[in-house]
Amino acid sequence: QKEVEQNSGPLSVPEGAIASLNCTYSDRGSQSFFWYRQYSGKSPELIMFIYSNGDKEDGRFTAQLNKASQYVSLLIRDSQPSDSATYLCAVGGVARNAGNNRKLIWGLGTSLAVNP
């Protein structure tokens, strides 16, 4: 069973702190990993993706991937109230260019609240 698991939260952090969001996945063949942010009443929007083990940084966001342990995390530095949202982890790429079968497996999301 392919699964992606996230803590539902809510995760509450003070403004300016580091928020750490975690995601584990079950399929060892997974090759691509995505973090999306979803504000209440809005559609998911891509924050970043990561394919290789290690860290990938983009502004205040850092994605960390550890394939051996089957987890991917998202760190948000200097958290702002505007970061309050639900963060969705998605996993794909068991067969990255497998023609017809390009689907992502989604976690249920972690709710983040950044308190002023």
Added chain:
Amino acid sequence: DAGITQSPRHKVTETGTPVTLRCHQTENHRYMYWYRQDPGHGLRLIHYSYGVKDTDKGEVSDGYSVSRSKTEDFLLTLESATSSQTSVYFCAISESGGKETQYFGPGTRLLVL
């Protein structure tokens, strides 16, 4: 949401009526997806398309059908709407090639009475 529109954005309908939702893209992406999102269930794939007239079922396809006659349009039809199909429906697109990133439309809120 750039390049992806969904219509209608809101709809109220009655049980037993057919409903069609439209997703339109201007990105010329090969892959298109229909999801529904419900509290406690997250995003669930209904159907997806990997080209014109090429579609396949997702995990919650019962009661839904799709059609894709042009690259830019992907239609989702609820053949006979039920209250359990009250949900928020999202369309997503993805280009061919190595990147599997999906980009989402603004969503359609459907209420079936």
